[in-house]
Amino acid sequence: MWKVKPPVAFSMETRYRPILESLVPPDPMSQFHLRRFSPDEEFPDLNRNSTWMGRILTPAMYCRQFHRCTHSGVIFDDVIRPGLEEPGDWSSPVSVGCAAGDAQSYVLFCDFFDRVIEAHHQHKISSQTPEADFNYDNLKGTCDLDRSYAARCEVSVVRGVEDFCFPTHCSRGERRQLLTLARKALQRLEEELPGQLLLLEELDQEQQRELNLDPPSSSQLRIGVARDWPDSRAVWVSKDGSLVVWVNMEDHLRLVSTRDDADVAEAFKCICINLQKLEEVYRELRHPFTWKQQLGWVSSSPADVGTGLRVRVHLRLRHLPGHKRLQDVLKRLRIRMHTTTESPALYCVSNAATFGPSEVGLTQLVVDGVKLLLAMEKRLEDGRDIDELVPTQK
Incomplete structure (x- = not known):
């Protein structure tokens, strides 16, 4: 398996150098008194690591990050820990690993994060502010998905809240304050969309099953996302069932809209x-959502930078999943497809990246991709070839 070659010059770090120098004390690690050896001795074993972190990280890059520390105490070993706990395997889609x-x-840690983001999202970071487009009227062709194939859809978005550490690093007090902010913001939302905030610690097992709430995974426990579970974790559910807001789960906030009629436009x-x-409410509370000029909206995972948007459509497919050209088609469409636990013939199609296109652009990309996959499935049902429908390489 190939490895990403380190560039000769690190343009992102050069651009941010004045900021980096103002942030890093002369000896930031001295205040923590951590018992660590030299960067060469502390460098992790990445031989079997299939994440983007494992492919990109080099001893020289690790050495540059080694003595850096954010104001809240995040060091580089904290950043790469998820990829060391879950190194992945070569047969699965590549995770960011950080x-x-x-x-x-x-x-x-921009010279590391920028390269992971560019590799994962297949989009170059520039000095330009990422494009944003929430005008849902700009979506085209969402009303003609064949319901005999399209079972349902889900649109979700994640957001981080300014001035708070992300879930892998935040304290109990921060998490509780985030819940207090969410409670105030959602009360304002209820003025137009009635709903109810449910604390996880007050829900029994049956209620958790109804909300499709799984217990934290071993990986979430190891990297710190699920510390003190279920303290200060909550879910807000609208009375009409159109919207669910997860608070303090894998991210500060996660909004989810699910529709059984597969109406992507409405979701x-x-x-x-x-x-x-x-x-708007969070801005009034003086804790706006976290935004970085070159990256757009950011949260804990580099896989969600830019828009934080995920569009998922569940399809009933029998012929296309076994076709030899499927992976090539998915790559060219910039979408992903995987099986679900509900049925061996039910597949989830979603956007592969969140960075680059706007919110409308990403949603349109999934809609167009789904329509093409359905056209291919119908051709295969009739015993016809799909080669002429395969898109050209983008």
Whole structure:
């Protein structure tokens, strides 16, 4: 398996150097008194690591990050810990293998994070502000998905809250304060969309099953996301069932809109309207959502930078999943497809990246991709070839 070659010059670090120098004390690690050896002796074993972190990280890069520390105490070993706990395997999609402990991590460790983000999202970082588009009326062709194939859809978005560490690094007090902020913001949202905030610690097992809430995984426990579970974790559910907001789970906030009629446009509209309302309330509370000029919206995972948007459509497919050209088609469409636990013939199709296109652009990409996959499935049902439908390489 190939490895990413380190560039000759680290342009991102050069751009941020004045900021980096102002953030890093002369000897930041001295205040923690950590018993660590030299960078060469502390460098992790990445021989069997299939994450982007494992492919990109070199001893020289590790040495540059080794003595850096954010104001809240995040060091580089905290950043790469998820990829060391879950190294992945070569047969699965490549995960980022790292997580930001706070928003400052994206600046302080920029020469590492920028390269992971570019590799994962297949989009170059520039000095330009990422494009944003929440105008759901710009979506095209969402109303003609064949319901005999499209079972349902889900649109979700994640947001980090400014001035708070991300879940892998935040304290109990921070997590509880985030819940207090969410309670105030969601009460304002209830003025137009009635709903109820449910604390996880007050829910029994049956209620958790109804909310499709799984207990934290061993990986989440190891990297610190699930510390003190279920303290200060909550879910807000609208009375009409159109919107669910997860608080303090894998991210500060996660908004989810699910529809059994596979109406992607309506799900996307629900997310856009309520996300913008919450954004305004959080800004009034003096804790806006976390934004970085070159990256857009950022949260704990580099896999969610830019828009934080995920569009998922569940399809009933029998012929296409076994076709020899499927992986090539998915790559060219920039979408992913995997099986679900509900049925061997039910597949989830989603966007592969969140960085680059706007919110409308990403949603349109999934809709167009789904329509093409359905056209291919119908051709295979009739015993016809799909070669002429395969898109050209983008």
